[in-house]
Amino acid sequence: MYTIKTYLMAQTLEEAYSALQKNKSNVILGGCGWLKMTRKRFWTGIDLSGLGLDWIEQRDGWLEIGAMVTLRQLETDPALRGLFGGILPRSVERIVGVQFRSCATVGGSVWMRAGFSDLLTALSVLDTEVELYHAGRMPLEAFFALPRNREARDILTGIRIRLDGRDAACCSMRNTATDFPAVGAAVSRCGPGWSVAVGARPMRAVRVPEAEAALAAGDLQAASRAVEALGYAGNLRGSADYRRKVAQVLVRRAAEEILHREGKQ
Ligand SMILES: Cc1cc2nc3c(=O)[nH]c(=O)nc-3n(C[C@H](O)[C@H](O)[C@H](O)COP(=O)(O)OP(=O)(O)OC[C@H]3O[C@@H](n4cnc5c(N)ncnc54)[C@H](O)[C@@H]3O)c2cc1C
Secondary structure (H helix, E strand, C coil), rough: CEEEEEEEEEHHHHHHHHHHHHCCCEEEEEECCHHHCCCCCCEEEEEEECCCCCCCEEECCCEEEEEEHHHHHHHHCCHCCCCCHHHHHHHHHHCCCCCHHHHCCCHHHHCCCCCCCCCHHHHHHEEEEEECCCCCCHHHHHHHHCCEEEEEEEEEEEEECCCCCCCEEEHHHHHHHCCCEEEEEEEEECCEEEEEECCCCCCEEECCCCHHHHHHHHCCHHHHHHCCCCCCCCCCCCCCCCCHHHHHHHEEEEEEEEHCCCCCC
């Protein structure tokens, strides 16, 4: 269990940000689902829950989701079920259990950039931007590329996803129902363009442009081959070879789900 010496309920984002910069042992608190698994000692825990960062709104062609929205909110928000094939609720509904999802936040999940993240696999096939208090707004890919050292600390205030009418689907393979995914996949279609991402390889989700081109050409088998060619590694949840094989199946299933909804299969 982690320990915190002092606690700050931030009144403004500026107060939270300057507290974060003051001491390298200060930490932003999301839902603390991950933090509580660590044995770290922090000086000040900076609580964002008084800042109203828990909105889910559709505005000016974007879906905006605040950093303190919980995974359970993502799962149960009625509007989200009708957007992007319901990929957002579906991506999180198998994470641990309801109580856990009622605490864990979108901000913590995106900030961590974890290889196993089901949410990041799904967000990778949507037109997603990340909003940081200091560094500003940037595409998800640019956020992934940011340095992760202590000097680069910032506050993730929310994400936004372009409401471009795309359909999307995701699936994952888990060894047991509440375990981390052994491998995950997400696919989306926007007009003629496809997006494909494979996550929990066990490295972080990546897009697979060759598979996207193959799906655009209507060639599911070539898409599978492109997914096979990705880099995978082994750990206690599965070997690299196992992941490679399962990822092909997951991508095919997700693509078929979209084609099925379009009445093409
Ligand atoms: C046992 C267990 C099983 C899990 N299984 C899965 C799974 O199967 N699939 C999956 O996708 N995920 C899984 N997760 C991860 C989980 O879904 C969350 O991603 C994780 O708990 C982080 O969210 P949090 O709100 O709890 O963040 P916290 O634990 O509060 O914080 C995590 C890190 O993010 C930082 N942080 C938090 N919020 C912000 C912010 N707004 N701005 C800047 N930094 C911030 C914190 O300082 C900390 O460094 C699991 C986690 C646990 C503990």
